[in-house]
Amino acid sequence: MQRSPAVPGTVALSAMGAATSLGALVQAAAAARAGIVRAQELVASPCVDGETREFVPLIGHTAGPLTDGFEGLGRLVQLCVAALEDLRASAPGLQQERLEWFLCLPRDLGLGTSPPWSAEEIAQRLVARLQEETGLAPRPQSIHILLEERGGTVRAVAESTRMLRERHCDQALVLACDSLVSPERTEPLLSARRLKTPDHPVGFMPGEATVAVLLERHDTLSERGQRPHAHLFAPVTAQEPQCFNAKAPPMGRALVEVLTKALVQADAHALPEGSLYLDLNGEEFRAREWGQTLLRARDTCRIGGWASYIPALSFGETGTASPLLALCLAARAFARNYARGHHALLLVSGDDGHRAGLMLGRVHEQRERLHPDSGR
CATH class of the missing domain: 3.40.47.10 (Thiolase/Chalcone synthase)
Incomplete structure (x- = not known):
């Protein structure tokens, strides 16, 4: 092996x-x-x-x-x-x-x-x-x-x-x-x-x-002669003073900070493609914050070509479990070879203003054999 x-x-x-x-x-x-x-x-x-x-x-x-x-x-x-x-x-x-x-x-x-x-x-x-x-x-x-x-x-x-x-x-x-x-x-x-x-x-x-x-x-x-599902970088965090609990609309500054730092940490800030996992869930303030983030991030990183995924569309709002759920979905996308690029960035937004970015890297040697009758 x-x-x-x-x-x-x-x-x-x-x-x-x-x-x-x-x-x-x-x-x-x-x-x-x-x-x-x-x-x-x-x-x-x-x-x-x-x-x-x-x-x-x-x-x-x-x-x-x-x-x-x-x-x-x-x-x-x-x-x-x-x-x-x-x-x-x-x-x-x-x-x-x-x-x-x-x-x-x-x-x-x-x-x-x-x-x-x-x-x-x-x-x-x-x-x-x-x-x-x-x-x-x-x-x-x-x-x-x-x-x-x-x-x-x-x-x-x-x-x-x-x-x-x-x-x-x-x-x-x-x-x-x-x-x-x-x-x-x-x-x-x-x-x-x-x-x-x-x-x-x-x-x-x-x-x-x-x-x-x-x-x-x-x-x-x-x-043990085993390979990982993915390489996980240390989380990058920031605090957004304008948040749901503060009853102030977030402007995306903290999300841009974690987005930029997470990409730089993984040396992925100049990559033309990758996968973004967002914890958007249908609430208007979250969608507005992400829109502000995209505008502010245009000059600092190239995420325009990254694919976006929203786990809440399939699982609903899973609260405390949502960051790990996104992490596992990203790792499975690597394993099944439908992920875009070799990096996946998970963005986390808490009601208390906590913002975080978790970066996963693909294990390049890992390949699962696809079978037309397989549900995996």
């Missing part, structure tokens, strides 16, 4: 797994590529039709049979166990003695629980259930819980890459989970007029997903 050379400044993306409205990762990526969508009525979450004044169900992207009948903690357990099983199918040999765990969850995790639990209590209960259900037994000191929405997921990736480079660990497992389809999550979003409804077409459709990725140093992966 010809080994893939390490790209300086990167870590290896060695395994991936997911639980989404379109299934596990391989099936989900193929379905999204084919334009398949499984949005359905959220019967337990009605909204009022502005014209008829009647209650109608919201439309959202649920994980179907996997989460039907489950709510609260049980729903999260179902999603996380499925994603971990999907990851372990391609990474059976997790080295738990040198493995760091990062669990990323939304900060409003305790909404609607009875008796009321804090987000921290639910996170701890989730860890215990995952250990029970999967048989995985991470060391207590190796478990890191982040309750910071998208920004927490990016921070987990950044901390993972730092710990790997400094040889504090050999592997890092980042698990991001979110579900916005239950009534306790949809009600405040409806009140804030953020969801797509018959009389409000510029909102988002709620979704749910858990995504797991295993990151490693290139040397430990090469010792």
